[in-house]
Amino acid sequence: xxxxxxxxxxxxxxxxxxxxxxxxxxxxxxxxxxxxxxxxxxxxxxxxxxxxxxxxxxxxxxxxxxxxxxxxxxxxxxxxxxxxxxxxxxxxxxxxxxxxxxxxxxxxxxxxxxxxxxxxxxxxxxxxxxxxxx
Numbered sequence: 001x002x003x004x005x006x007x008x009x010x011x012x013x014x015x016x017x018x019x020x021x022x023x024x025x026x027x028x029x030x031x032x033x034x035x036x037x038x039x040x041x042x043x044x045x046x047x048x049x050x051x052x053x054x055x056x057x058x059x060x061x062x063x064x065x066x067x068x069x070x071x072x073x074x075x076x077x078x079x080x081x082x083x084x085x086x087x088x089x090x091x092x093x094x095x096x097x098x099x100x101x102x103x104x105x106x107x108x109x110x111x112x113x114x115x116x117x118x119x120x121x122x123x124x125x126x127x128x129x130x131x132x133x134x
Contacts, residue, residue, distance in 0.1 A: 003036065006047040060120060074091060075087075080101075081104060081105070082104075092123065093121065102116040
């Protein structure tokens with residue numbers, strides 16, 4: 001195999017170029033080509049995790065993105081959490097999600113409870129920030 005460690009952005013670009021054709025023609029499992037694909041994917045994944053980490057979404061970001069991608073409005077969220085004012089407080093980070101709200105969101109929209117319960121910053125006053133403890 002002509003594979004090398006990924007230490008620089010140039011190495012990373014090389015690895016991406018090498019793996020790209022496999023997405024058009026998926027190699028058959030158990031073949032040397034499939035092994036090469038797996039090794040490249042693992043190397044790329046390790047390099048990205050170290051050099052290009054993706055920050056986890058906050059519960060509010062997850063809800064907002066889900067609503068945007070599915071065409072839902074704040075009124076739809078209000079139906080899930082029980083009131084328009086509560087929906088506004090949650091989405092504007094004025095109030096932390098309650099356990100009851102997390103359960104309803106998970107049940108109705110199937111969003112992962114493991115993300116919905118994560119702590120996140122609240123926007124209270126311009127001078128202070130609190131953390132919501134999910």
